Amino acid sequence: MTTTEAPARTLPLLYLGAAHASLLLACFAAGWWPQSVAGFFYHAWILGIVHLVTLGWITFSIFGAIYIVGPVALRTPLPAGRWDYAAFACAIIGLAGMVGHFWIQEYGGMAWSAGTIAAGIAFMTLRIGRAVVRANIQPAVKAHVILACLNFWIAATMGLLVAIDKTVHFLPGFVLSNVLAHAHLAAIGWVAMLIAGISYRMLPMTFPSKMPSGRTTYLSAALLETGVLGLFVTLLLRSSWALAFGILIAAGFAALAAHVVWMLRRPAPRPPGWSTRCIERSAHRRTAVIRRQP
DSSP: OOOOGGOSSSSHHHHHHHHHHHHHHHHHHHHHOTHHHSTTSSSSSHHHHIIIIIIIIHHHHHHHHHHHHHHOOOOOOOOOOHHHHHHHHHHHHHHHHHHHHHTTTTTHHHHHHHHHHHHHHHHHHHHHHHHHHHHOOOOOHHHHHHHHHHHHHHHHHHHHHHHHHHHHHOOOSOHHHHHHHHHHIIIIIIIIIHHHHHHHHHHHHTBOOOOSSSHHHHHHHHHHHHHHHHHHHHHHHTOTTHHHHHEEEEEHHHHHHHHHHHHHTTBEEEEEEEESSHHHHHHHHHHHHHHHOO
């Protein structure tokens, strides 16, 4: 890694700090006010806590880690510029406004806050997608990451429409079906698909093992994407075909698990000088290089 490709320092800490603060706040709210998580799952208090975990804890953790994982595993530098900090500010302000308006059950403000955080996260997913397209990595890994970003845009659009519908009431169909479609697309299409794609790069470095390649690595992306989009549509339509697409999603996870087993059975020799002390010395040298940058 050259000095120009050194990971950003401040912005990942901001994202990871906000992620941990979101998780702590969600746990505190559940412990201090147990009624907030004891009722019907579509209550505004529960939704506020759920978004603290899904957007605050999980998504912010992904963005904090991607600035570090990108240069190492995805072979694409992600320097933090002014627009990256602006996106972080939008995400933080939007999350605070969304959760706060959920808590006081003021849905007009919640919709505006949802749009703010969606704008910040959409910028980040666009940034990640453009960087991955140019990266020198397996095309199947690119497919997983790009599809995950596309799924987030669809899920965010659906979530914003559901938020506006709380005050205007214009969406057709059953409200809980719309909410479940949004939730499944966000959880599986965005989070699980992104983790699956990065796993094809990170796990072989961790074991270490040979890195899978070939057409079979597209299988998990194809099954997960077909399954989650089909599940999204069938939930909206309240169709009995939802079960079939759920089985496709399970098959996609099985394909990923099969590749993990393939990696475990094909260990690779560790790099020369591999040891915990060697890794620590390398990390210290990298930190010193970053600190010397203007």
